[in-house]
Amino acid sequence: MSGSSDDAAAGTNCRLYLITPPAIDLRSFPDQLARALDAGDVGCVQLRLKDAEDDAIRRACDVLRPVAQDRDVAFLLNDRADLAIATGCDGAHLGQGDGDHAAARALLGPRILGITCHGSRHLAMEAGELGADYVAFGAFFSTDTKAVEHRAELELLQWWAEVMEVPVVAIGGITAANCAPLVQAGADFLAVVGAVWNHPDGPAAGIRAMNAAIAAAQGGE
16 A cells, blocks of 8 residues: 555555554654564554644654655554645545545545445445545454444455455454454455554564464465
């Protein structure tokens, strides 16, 4: 995934979609992010700072965006298409309650728009019709990152991969130990938080473990 909608739809092999931890320290996190991205393949980074003030989000984007973009990794902002534009991000990821998706599509232009669709075929079809560059299904597993309000089934990934060309992101409690069925069902990206940032040997080891697990699930590709 890189900084345009055409690029976002081009990939075939499953890749990592790295989401930032719920809280970050801008004094140390840029180096942690750099080490993680240098450890293996990552398709994009999503900055997810719930309930943060606009100024804090802007500062975080200014510091972290170059870390990703200098490594040819797309940098997306959660929730806010307007701030994504203002801070030079490659796009935005929006939940179902994050404003007018059609307006966000128009505002973002060639930048990436991803939309959370929970476990709903209907929401995913709507997102595809309005021009989303990817849809996100989940949660597939329990997670400590956020309260799980919606569950998604493996069959949903399989159905989407068979009938649609829009890439699909699987999210929710994904680890190196449980990701294989998602990869084999057709997920284009695996969204991860704890599997990387809470890895006992550090984030770089988390990236390596996830990439190894993806490769194994794809038959060693």
